[in-house]
Amino acid sequence: MEPSLARYIWTHTRKQQIWILMIVLLSMIPYFMSFDLPKLIVNGPIQGKGFEQPGATLPFMRLHYNLPFIGEVQFFSGFQLDRKETLLALSFVFLLLVVINGLFKLYINTYKGRLGERMLRRIRFDLIDRVLRFPPIYFKRVKSAEVATMVKDEVEPLGGFIGDAFLQPVLLGGQALTAMLFIMVQNVWLGMIAVVIVVIQIVLIPRMRRRLLVLGRQRQLTARALSGRVGEIVDGIGAVHVHDTSNYERADIAARLGLIFKIRFDLYQWKFMVKFLNNFLAQLTPFLFYMIGGYLVIGGRLDVGQLVAVIGAYKDLPGPMKELIDWDQDRQDVQVKYQQVVEQFTVEDIIAPGIAALTINDPGPMTNPLSAVGLSIADDGGAMLLNRISMQVKPTETVALVSTPTGGAEALAEAFARLNWPESGKVASGADDLLELPEAVTGRRMSYASSDVFLFHASLRDNLLYGLKHAPLTPVTYDGAAAEQQRWNIDEARRSGNPDFDIHSDWIDYASAGATGPHDLFEAVRRVLDAVLLSRDILDLGLRSSADLTRHTKLAGRIVELRAALRTRLEQEGLRELVVPFEPGAYNTEATIGQNLLFGAAAGPELADKALAANPFFASVLKQAGLDRTLYEMGMEIAEQAIELFADLPPDHQFFQQLAFMSAEEIPAYETLLQRLKNRPFEAVSEADRAMIITLSFAYIEPRHRFGLLTDELMSKIVAARNQFYEKLPPELQNAIERYDPAKYIAAATVMDNVLFGRVGNNHPDAPDRIRSIVYEILDELGLYAELLDVGLDFNVGASGRRLTGGQRQKLDVARALLKRPDFLILNRPLSALDQRIQDKVLRNVLEEARRDGHSPAIVWVVTSPAMAMMFDRVIVFDSGQLVEDGTHETLLAENGIFKELLS
Amino acid sequence: MLLKDEVGMLQRVPLFSGIEPAKLKLLAFTSDRVNYSAGQILFRQGDEADAAYVILSGRADILVDSDSGQIKVAELLPNSIVGEIAILCNSSRTATVRAASDLEVLRIRKDHFLRLMKEFPEMTIEILRVLADRLSHTTADLIDARTA
Incomplete structure (x- = not known):
């Protein structure tokens, strides 16, 4: 990248810079005209100069010039206006100039701003483009958060500077020079004084600011390191807790913040010091003018008029000078920032832009064999992982790479995937160096999956x-x-x-x-997911998530059919009592009181969880149904029981998972509440306290908690209150709740809840498992299996896929590699997180799936266990970075070499 | 059956009879009430032991695998506990238990049980006393058997 910021800006914005300069010069004309105008107004119409006689008129807008040789030429004789008319005309001209100046300023600022933003966009893109082209080794050394902060924060100030990069010095320099020239014209000696002070400023101030630059650079580096560390803490939070090192991290962060504070404070101190000095120097000049100039006047060598003119002219000098010096400060500052970033982004062996050029057309299959030619690969420390290996994988061949712990087969697989670059020798496709082939070929015709999986923060799909x-x-x-x-x-x-x-x-x-x-496409997706044994997991995810109804219309459309099918099946298998269905007119004993009251899924925060009891409308419904007192008493009873049971336990006790009513943290609050309310009549309890207590009753399920609080009368009252609730539901709450309707799909509920449309009995062991498998069978029978899989594919895998297990991530990676139907499938210990039995099964499935429909890719598989090699055409054995055996499974077994040793 | 009735049942189980009711209530609350119909299996011989069961109502058979198939070795009646040894000593199930009628049991999870013992030493001592008692009986029986 271009190391000089000025040149970078000039190359990309030359035309715009010149254009804006022209505009600025043009804007000077009305600007200076507006300077002159107040004088004209005051002297002319207001003070009456030229209007001494009543009724006198003067020409307005007369255009006449004194041209050399020709004499006076009049272009326009002007309008004759009297005093008041002239005042009016001149005032309007003033207003016009104000508007024109304002418009110029608006245009210039907008233009500069846009110029800066465009450049910022360009720089950021350039940086990320380079990240995309860095050689793999670079990424072992940088922290991602540091790169991110460089792209995001560190180049940000550049945007503001770019618009002024060339304009400011020209403009301010011009102004300063004019003022200086004017002083010189008035009096050379006084002018010389001004020049000397300015020179001191120009020399001294930047020199002092050099330290500011050093500090600024330190500030940038420490801030960048801080964001790197923060990123590390977030990524490695598990390690922090496992080793009780959170205080070590706290100490580290505090030390870093201390250092940053020190640097920043130093920076402030210097900045204000420099400012003070600069101001002092600027004020020193008038002091000299007064003293020396005054002395000269007293001595009669200078007249008063000249001195006043010089002092007047000097007023215009410090402003531009100061701004010019500030501009220079900015320039150096952004130049340092820019350089810092560019240095980080300038690396050797960057991938040529053409390698990853956008290619729309299918590049055609890779029909040449893939070979390693004298290939050596070193690790970051310089140790040889592979030492001058030569071998060849022919198209359609399946090869197992078996490796001792120091064998280096993994490095070979990485080299095939271009993830590890050769120290010497090369990987070639036919005669071409693999690294010189466009990624459009290798990225489409080859696939790679390894144990080290990266997933994006997006859906499974x-x-x-x-x-x-x-x-x-x-x-x-x-x-x-x-x-x-x-x-x-x-x-x-x-x-x-x-x-x-x-x-x-x-x-x-x-x-x-x-x-x-x-x-x-879905067919292909389903096949690869089946092959890696991931379908079941995704179905489970699908069942537990709520479906996006704009996408999964089929599921919603056939929900009634599904529910009926489930009932029939449960009936047939004698499992009727496993699920207690929701019925609009009946109390569901396996659901909580809250669920029975609401009889719907909360679709907004108004009626969800803890907010429910406090909702004024809901409270009024309870009151009308005569339930408020009953539920309050029930809540008191529950609070007593819960506190009696749990008060002695430490807050992190696992038993609290059993306590649905309150969390461990809430116990003390409820304890005091209970004390306070115990002997108080219901009427004397405040609304808020009532809500706190009534909330407890909402979580109650009689068969589960067995406090004996639910009577038949209460159940029917609750059902009545439910109907009241829906009859009177105010419009603003219409969207906060989706009522359970046997004929309707409930968007806010999970797929499982929708199909069940009821609650699984608490008294049945392994009921959830049995029901789940029945649900799968039914979905399959109704042809909705694919739909559910599709719902599961909406699941967001979280940052780096952490919401999936390690095994699921690896399976997904293999599925992704398979889906591409490559010519060369490179798998580098892809399933290491799974147990051997599953690995064998997936291996068999993958080999079969890869060869479906007469497709026959070459498969190179670095196996985790030598026994897996049996499934391959050819077996290559690595030991200590050397290729030691190469043959079929049978021949190697017969050889009695390392392979046989590894197998036993 | 309500929680307090369950506490009453637990008090009648010798293993728990010396434990104060408040602790038994907590044990009952954190345990699951489970229903089985006749013929359903509570657990099988060889399974990993994850819970003990207190029979609240109904009957269950204890079955042991033998060369000639399963043999019934004992019957469980209300107020009896089964599976407690296996959760105390981390062994796998030594027998199969099958519901002989409609059966209502309290399923005490292993981790809950151990946690309670850790939490309340007086309860542990009580359980220890019962087990030691059993051991001395068994020893006495053994001596009787040898000398007879």
Whole structure:
């Protein structure tokens, strides 16, 4: 990247810089005219100069010039106006100039701002573009949070500076020079004094500011390191807690903040020191003028008029000078920031831009064998992982790489995936160096999965299809405002040197997954998920999440059928009592009192959980149904029981998971509340306290908690209150609740709750498992299995996929690699988090799935156990960075070498 | 059956008879009430032991695998506890238990049980006393058997 900021700016904004300079010069004309005008107004119409006679008129807007040789030439004789008219005319001219000046300023500022923002966009993009092209080794050394803060924060001040980069010095320099010249014209000696002071300022101030720059650089580096550490703490929070090192982290952060504080405080001290000195120097000049000039006047060598003129002219000098010096400070500051960032982003062996060029068309299959030629790979410390290996993988061949712990097979797999670059030798496809092939070829025709999986913070579906998103394949047509916006997007992107690839286009390469479009892609997805044994997990996720009804219309449309099917099945299997269904006119004994009252799923915060009892409308319904006192008494009873049972336990005790009514933290509060309310009549209890107590009753389930608080009379009252609630539901709460309706899908509830439409009995062991498998069977019978899988695919995997287990992440990675249907499938201990039995099963499935429909990719699999090698055409054994054995499973077994040793 | 009735039942189980009612209430509250119909299996021989069961109502059979198939070795009646040894000594189930009629039991989870013992030493001592008592009986029985 261009190391000099000024040159970087000049290269990209030359035309704009010149244009804005022109505009600024043009704006000077009305600006200076407006200076002159007040004098004209005061002297002319107000004080009456030229209007001495009543009724006198003067020409207005007379255009006449004294031209050399020709004499006076009059272009326009002007309007004749009297005194008042002239005042009016001149005042309006003044107003006009104010407007013109304002408009110029508006235009200039907008233009500069836009220029700066565009450059900022360009710089940020350039930086990220470089990140995308860094060689793999770089990423072992940097912290991601540091890179992020460089791109985001550290280049930010550049945007503000760019608009002024060239304009400011020209303008301010011009102003300062003019003022100086004016002083010189008045009196050379006084002028010389001003020059000397200015020179001192120019020399001294930047010198003093050098320390500011050093401190500024330190500030930048320490702040960057801080964000790196914060990122590390977040990523490594598990390690922090496991080792009780949170206080070590606290100490580290506090020390860093202390250092940053010190640097920043130093910076302030210096800054104000320099400011003081600068101001002092600026004020020193008038002091000299008064003293020396006055002395000269008294001596008669200078007249008073000249002195006053010089002092007057000097007023215009410090302003521009100060701003000029400030500008220089800014310049150095951003230059340092820029350099700091550029240094970090300048690395050797950066990938050439052409390697990852956007390629729309299918690059065609890789038909050449993949080979390692004298390949050596070293680790970061310089130790050899692979030592001059030569081998070849032919298309369609399946190869197991078996490795002793120091074998280096993993490094070979990484080299095939371009993730580890050769120390010497090369990896080649046919005659081409693999590293010189476009990523469009290797990224589409080869796939790679390893034990070290990275998932994006997105849905399972997005992560799974990520491997297909190489290029915007379908042009999107936009209408109306959207089209306008799109044109603007493209135009602006180009102006900032950004690419204009449309992120809203369909990037999914269906053909590579063996599909023709969105409608049949799902088949391919389902097959790969089945192959890696991930479908069941995703179905479970689907059951536990709420479906997006705009996408999963089928599920909602057939919900009645589903519920009926579940009932019939439970009936048939004699499991009727397992689920107690929700019925609009009946109390559900397995659900809480709150659920029975509400009989719906809260879709907003108003009626959810703890807010329910405090909701004024809900409270009024309870009151009318005569339930408020009953539930209050019930709540008191529950509070007593709960406190009696749990008060002695430490707050982190696992038994608190059993206590549905309150959390461990709330116990003390309820204890005091109970004390306070114990002998008080219900009427004397405040609304808020009532709500606190009534809330407890909402979590009560008789068969589970067995306090004996629920009577038949209470149940029927609750059902009555439920009906009241819905009859009188005010409009503002209509959207806060979705009523349970046997004929309707409830969007706010999970798929499982929707299908069950009831509660699983508390008294039945393993009921949840049995019901789940029955639900799967029914979904399959009704052809909704795929739909549920699709709901599960909406699951967001969290940051780095941490909401999935390690095994699930690895399975997903293999599925993603398989989905692409590559010519070379490289798998690097891909399933290490799974037990051997599952690994074997997935291995068998993957080999079969990869070869479906007559497809026959080469498969290179670094196996975790030598026994897995039996499934492959060819077995290659590595030991101490050397290829030691190469043959079929049978021949190697017969050889009695390392392979046989590893197997036993 | 309500929580307080369960406490009464637990008090009649020799293992728990010396423990104060408040602790038994906590034990009952944190345990699951589970219903089985005749023929359903509570647990199988060889399973990992994760809970003990107190019979609240109904009957259950204790079955042991043998070469000639399962043999019934004992019957469980209300107020009896089963599976407590296995959760105390981390062993797997030594027998299968099957409901012989509609059965209502209190399922005491292993981790809850151990946690309570840790929390309340007086309860542990009480349990120890019962077990020691049993041991001395068994020893006495053994001596009787040897000398007879």
